[in-house]
Amino acid sequence: MTGAEIxxxxxxxEGVEVMFGYPGGSVLPIFDKLYDxxxxxxxxxxxQAAAHAADGYARATGKVGVCLATSGPGATNLTTGIAxxxxxxxxxxxxxxxxxxxxxxxxxFQEADITGVTxxxxxxxxxxxxxxxxxxxxxxxxxxxSTGRPGPVLIDIPVDVQQKDIEFIWPxxxxxxxxxxxxxxxxxxxxxxxxxxxxxxxxxxxxxxxxITSGAHRQLKALAEKIxxxxxxxxxxxxxxxxxxPLCLGMLGMHGTAYANHAIMEADLIIAVGxxxxxxVTGRLDTFAPHAKVVHIDIDPTSISKNVRVDVPIVGDAKNxxxxxxxxxxxxxxxxxxxxxxxxWKKKYPLKYEEKGKxxxxxxxxxxxxxxxxxxxxxxxxxxxxxxxxQWYKYTHPRTFISSGGLGTMGFxxxxxxxxxxxxxxxxxxxxxxxxxxxxxIQELATCVCNKIHVKVAILNNGYxxxxxxxxxxxxxxxxxxTTLYNPDFVKLAExxxxxxxxxxxxEEVRPAxxxxxxxxxxxxxxxxxxxxxxxxxxxxxxxxxxxMIGGMA
Amino acid sequence: xxxxxxxxxxxKFGVLARIAGLFSARGYNITSLAVSETLDSxxxxxxxxxxxxxxxxxxxIKKQLNKLIDVITVTDFTKKEHVERELILAKVxxxxxxxxxxxxxxxxxxxxxxxxxxxxAIIEAVGEREQIRQLLEGLRQFGVKExxxxxxxxxxxx
Numbered sequence: 001m002t003g004a005e006i007x008x009x010x011x012x013x014e015g016v017e018v019m020f021g022y023p024g025g026s027v028l029p030i031f032d033k034l035y036d037x038x039x040x041x042x043x044x045x046x047x048q049a050a051a052h053a054a055d056g057y058a059r060a061t062g063k064v065g066v067c068l069a070t071s072g073p074g075a076t077n078l079t080t081g082i083a084x085x086x087x088x089x090x091x092x093x094x095x096x097x098x099x100x101x102x103x104x105x106x107x108x109f110q111e112a113d114i115t116g117v118t119x120x121x122x123x124x125x126x127x128x129x130x131x132x133x134x135x136x137x138x139x140x141x142x143x144x145x146s147t148g149r150p151g152p153v154l155i156d157i158p159v160d161v162q163q164k165d166i167e168f169i170w171p172x173x174x175x176x177x178x179x180x181x182x183x184x185x186x187x188x189x190x191x192x193x194x195x196x197x198x199x200x201x202x203x204x205x206x207x208x209x210x211x212i213t214s215g216a217h218r219q220l221k222a223l224a225e226k227i228x229x230x231x232x233x234x235x236x237x238x239x240x241x242x243x244x245x246p247l248c249l250g251m252l253g254m255h256g257t258a259y260a261n262h263a264i265m266e267a268d269l270i271i272a273v274g275x276x277x278x279x280x281v282t283g284r285l286d287t288f289a290p291h292a293k294v295v296h297i298d299i300d301p302t303s304i305s306k307n308v309r310v311d312v313p314i315v316g317d318a319k320n321x322x323x324x325x326x327x328x329x330x331x332x333x334x335x336x337x338x339x340x341x342x343x344x345w346k347k348k349y350p351l352k353y354e355e356k357g358k359x360x361x362x363x364x365x366x367x368x369x370x371x372x373x374x375x376x377x378x379x380x381x382x383x384x385x386x387x388x389x390x391q392w393y394k395y396t397h398p399r400t401f402i403s404s405g406g407l408g409t410m411g412f413x414x415x416x417x418x419x420x421x422x423x424x425x426x427x428x429x430x431x432x433x434x435x436x437x438x439x440x441x442i443q444e445l446a447t448c449v450c451n452k453i454h455v456k457v458a459i460l461n462n463g464y465x466x467x468x469x470x471x472x473x474x475x476x477x478x479x480x481x482x483t484t485l486y487n488p489d490f491v492k493l494a495e496x497x498x499x500x501x502x503x504x505x506x507x508e509e510v511r512p513a514x515x516x517x518x519x520x521x522x523x524x525x526x527x528x529x530x531x532x533x534x535x536x537x538x539x540x541x542x543x544x545x546x547x548x549m550i551g552g553m554a
Numbered sequence: 555x556x557x558x559x560x561x562x563x564x565x566k567f568g569v570l571a572r573i574a575g576l577f578s579a580r581g582y583n584i585t586s587l588a589v590s591e592t593l594d595s596x597x598x599x600x601x602x603x604x605x606x607x608x609x610x611x612x613x614x615i616k617k618q619l620n621k622l623i624d625v626i627t628v629t630d631f632t633k634k635e636h637v638e639r640e641l642i643l644a645k646v647x648x649x650x651x652x653x654x655x656x657x658x659x660x661x662x663x664x665x666x667x668x669x670x671x672x673x674x675a676i677i678e679a680v681g682e683r684e685q686i687r688q689l690l691e692g693l694r695q696f697g698v699k700e701x702x703x704x705x706x707x708x709x710x711x712x
Contacts, residue, residue, distance in 0.1 A: 115568065119575055124623040127568070144623060178564060178626045302617040 003131040003162040004029040007095070008037045010138035013170060016066050018042060018057065018422055020050035024070020025110060026097030029162035042422065042451055045443035047074050049415035051081020052441070054092045056416030058085075059402045060377055061423035062215070064146050065092040071099055072110030075156070076117065080409060082152045083121040087406025088236060089209060091150035093141050094122075098158040101129060115156050123151030131164040136171045143174045148181025149300040150213060181299060185316035185324065193271070193295045193312045194328035200269035200293075202338040203229040206252065206281075209236030209405065210274010210298060210318045212398045217241065219322035220273065226326065228335045230342055232260040234275050235390055238401040243394030244374075249342070250351075253281040254540045255387040258349035258549055261540070263342055264289055265547045272296045274318045277307040278406070283546035297321050349538075351391050358531040359507050361385070361460040364514075365392035368430055368458060371514050376428040377402065377420045381413040381437030383467035385460050387536040389432040411440025417455040418448060428456065428518055435461040435487050438525075445497035448523035456517045456524045459490055462532045470535045474550070494525035503527045556585070557612060558603050558631040558638065558708050564624040565591060565598040573625070576618050577604065580611060586640075586705030597626065601707045631708050638708040641680050643668075644690070647697040648675035659692045674699065 001009065007030060011019070018040040023031045034041055044050040047069040054065030065085075069078050075096040085092045099108040115127045124144050126137045134157070141153040197203060211220055217240050224231050224247050231241045232249040241248055252260035264270065270292045275281070282288040285307060295312040296304050304313045314321055353362040365388050368376070374394055379402040380386040386403055395401045402420055404412040417431040431438075438459050448455060460466075469483040491501030500522045504513045510528070517524040537551025563569045570589065577584055585603040592599050606612035619628045631638070648656065648670055656675070660666060665679035679689050683706065690698065 116571070119568075119572060120579060176623060179623045300621070302614060302621055306614060 001168040002029065002033075002165050003134055003157065004033045006131065006134050006166075006168050007138065007157065007162070008033050008039060009168060010135045010170070011066065012039065014138065014142045015063070019066045019068050020044055020053040020057075020419065021068030022047045022050055022070070022074060024074045024097065026071035026099060026159050027068065027074075027162075029159065030068065030095075030097070030157075042418070042447065044415065044447050046441065047077035048080050048411070049418075049441050049444045049447070051078045051092070051094060052084065052409075052412050052415035053419035053422075054094070055081060055085045055090050055412075056379060056402055056419030057423040058090050058092055058419075059416070060399055060420035062399065063423070064142055065090070065419060066095065067092065068095045070097045070110065071114070072112045074110075075114040076112055079118060079121065080407075082118055082154065084404055084407045084409045084412060085152040086121045086123070088404065089150050089213060090152070091145040092152045093145050094152060094154045096154065096156045097162070098127065098156045100160045101158045102160075104158065114154065118154050121152070122154050125154040125156070127156045128158070128161050131161050131166050134161065135169060139171050139174055140176060144176070144179065148179075182301075182315045183299070183317040183320060185297065185314040185321040187324075189312055189314045190321060190324050190328055193314060194325055194330075196269055196293055196295055196312060197227055197271065197325075197329055198331045198333055200333050201335065202267045203227060203269040203271060203333060203335065204249075204263050204267040205229050205231040205271045205273065206234075206264060206275055207231060207237045207240055207273045208234040208275025211237055211240035214274065214299070214318040215398070216273070216319035216322050217398045219319055219326060221245070223322050223326050227329060227332050228339065229271070230263055230339070232256070232264060234278065234281055234405070235403060236405040237275060238390060239395035239398045242396040244396055251390050253278075253546060254283070254542075255391065255536050255538065256546070257351060257391070258538050259342060259345035261538075261546045261549065262345050262349075264292075265545070266341070267292045270294045272298075273322065274298060276303040279307075281546075282307060283540050283544055283548075287545035353534075359504065359510060359528055361388050361462075361528070361530045361534055362392045363507065364458060364460060364510055364528050364530070365389055365432060367511050367514055368432070369393045371511065371518070372428055372430070376400070376430050377417075377424060379403065379413040379417040379420060379429065379431045381431070381433045382408045382410045383434050383437060383465065384462075384470065384534075384536050385432050385434040385437065385466070387467070388460070391536075410437040414438060414441050414455070414457060415444050417457070418444060418453045421453050421455050431455060431457045433457050433459045434466055435459055435463065435490075436465040436485055438490075439487075442493070445494060445499050445523065449498040454521065454523050457526065458514075459525060459527050460530050461487065461490070461527050462530050462534065463487065464532060466534075467536070469533070473533070473535070474539075475541070490525050490527040494523075499523040499525060501525045501527065503529070505529050555607075555609070555632075556603060556605055558601065558636075558706060559616065559619075560629045560631065560708060561600045561602065561619055562592070562626040563598050563600060564626070565596050566624060569598070569624045570600075572622055573600065573602075573619065576615055576622075580615065582606065582611075582615070586703070588705040588707050601705070603706050629710065631710070635711045636708050637711060638682060638706050639680055640683065640686055640706045641678065641704045642686055642690075643702045644677045644679070644693060644698050645674055645700040646677060646693055647699065648673060652696060656696060659689075663689045665689060
């Protein structure tokens with residue numbers, strides 16, 4: 001088989017059903033084999049979208065997402081998507097073409113040292129110098145991407161390696177001596193954690209994306225109910241614990257709920273699971289959770305004791321460890337007073353918005369939640385749209401909220417929605433977007449129409465780069481420096497691609513528009529003209545303690 | 555504080571860049587670095603000396619080194635019983651009238667003249683950091699024209 005055939009055969013053996021990508025000179029041998037390979041290929045209109053779509057597919061399905069691009073600009077266009085997947089620990093395999101081996105380093109046409117470029121944004125990467133290594137490398141790449149703390153792996157394949165004809169040998173086993181992720185937590189540490197939990201009076205569970213990656217949502221629910229502890233989630237953790245559950249505090253941090261932030265600041269024990277105490281969560285570190293002991297469960301030892309002092313570190317898989325903790329805990333703590341205090345905060349500081357003026361974005365998201373009965377997959381762009389989507393939609397199942405957490409990539413939501421829709425064709429998929437973000441990958445309308453990927457995009461159109469504008473309003477004396485947008489007519493634009501467009505100016509049109517979008521057998525842009533200067537509250541100014549919220553809160 | 559770290563790695567292209575990247579990304583300068591094959595040619599041994607003002611960051615770097623796929627083991631010698639050596643080559647001014655003075659200095663160390671011309675001599679010396687420092691101090695009276703150090707190598711005593 002040629003290298004290109006070996007690649008495709010290896011991908012099939014890894015269970016790949018779909019790839020996202022874009023052709024070019026250095027991947028011609030691969031594309032020639034794709035022409036009659038029984039492997040679904042989605043041609044995006046930009047390589048960045050291919051990487052994000054692979055990422056969205058991986059988040060929605062739990063499988064490894066795959067994207068493919070040519071050398072040089074094709075490869076560098078993937079990098080934002082790769083960095084995005086790296087920051088959020090998403091398993092993708094990115095395949096790039098490379099100039100012929102004897103030209104590498106010669107500044108050849110469309111040459112970029114992509115393994116060098118992506119070294120710090122991949123879990124691992126490979127430059128394949130000999131066709132005989134290709135099958136093993138593909139095997140290793142999928143194994144590394146999907147195990148331990150998942151992440152992106154890049155495989156760079158020179159043209160001559162794709163062309164060379166050799167015997168295909170599939171390695172039955174993967175053996176990497178430097179890579180042995182710890183899955184089972186230390187039993188002594190788990191016992192210690194159980195003791196801390198039993199002795200606590202004000203415990204809180206603080207959970208992140210690790211719950212979703214590990215599939216630990218059932219164990220989490222069982223444990224929270226057993227120890228009667230409230231649960232707060234990071235952005236990446238949303239969907240890991242039902243948003244409708246009485247113990248749920250929603251998201252914490254910079255735009256978290258006031259009651260989640262008060263609760264973590266007052267807690268005497270934080271049980272952190274698959275979360276990494278990001279600066280958007282902790283606020284000012286030296287003021288964070290002053291009374292709390294910390295149990296930290298994470299598969300990645302580098303995440304533990306990185307930002308906060310940890311009393312009981314447990315390295316391993318969240319599902320395993322939560323299961324063990326459930327068995328280990330004999331005596332549930334008495335948290336009744338604590339839950340009463342939390343309820344009083346919930347009553348005193350609910351999420352709220354004023355119903356006056358133009359359409360409120362919060363209202364739009366609430367209606368999407370009600371109409372889809374919380375059963376849709378929601379992706380977001382980045383900024384105000386993302387924070388409102390975190391606050392106003394109640395996620396009840398894992399893998400139903402897909403958002404760029406760590407990197408904060410505008411332009412992620414639309415291609416990620418395409419990937420999610422391809423992975424879960426029976427689900428309604430909404431991208432909650434802003435008028436700024438949607439224009440960062442708007443060319444993907446063509447991909448949606450050509451491939452009948454019927455995602456629905458709710459554009460919360462305020463004519464601003466809203467989150468930056470909000471900061472300029474509050475911290476820069478309303479000097480709106482380059483945050484006012486001139487926008488196209490989104491309805492006409494969608495229509496020009498063959499998609500559907502709906503414009504909504506009045507509150508009473510919101511629900512009918514959402515219903516119409518869902519029933520339309522096409523990709524749909526809904527252009528909601530919302531209150532232009534609506535802000536996301538509550539808000540913790542950067543560098544402040546997280547109980548020092550502004551915006552009508554305590 | 556100065557730390558000596560050894561890293562056992564896969565002997566492949568790109569591995570050194572991955573390791574160096576972890577230090578450089580945090581603004582850490584590597585004081586010295588010695589790399590070579592081990593008895594097993596598929597494995598290389600690196601001895602890295604690094605000056606770390608913040609122990610927490612160093613702890614993080616060690617964890618991240620361990621996380622690299624091509625890294626097999628990481629050892630920090632700071633709190634471990636170990637031996638360490640460095641080899642230097644020093645080119646010093648030399649005239650026959652200084653010969654005995656120079657030789658008596660060299661005799662105090664594991665050092666010798668390995669080449670000499672009419673006005674210069676090349677000295678080879680092996681030792682621990684402190685011995686090397688003292689020797690260089692002693693050589694200053696002759697005038698050191700050029701100095702090359704291999705960087706430290708270290709081995710646990712167990």
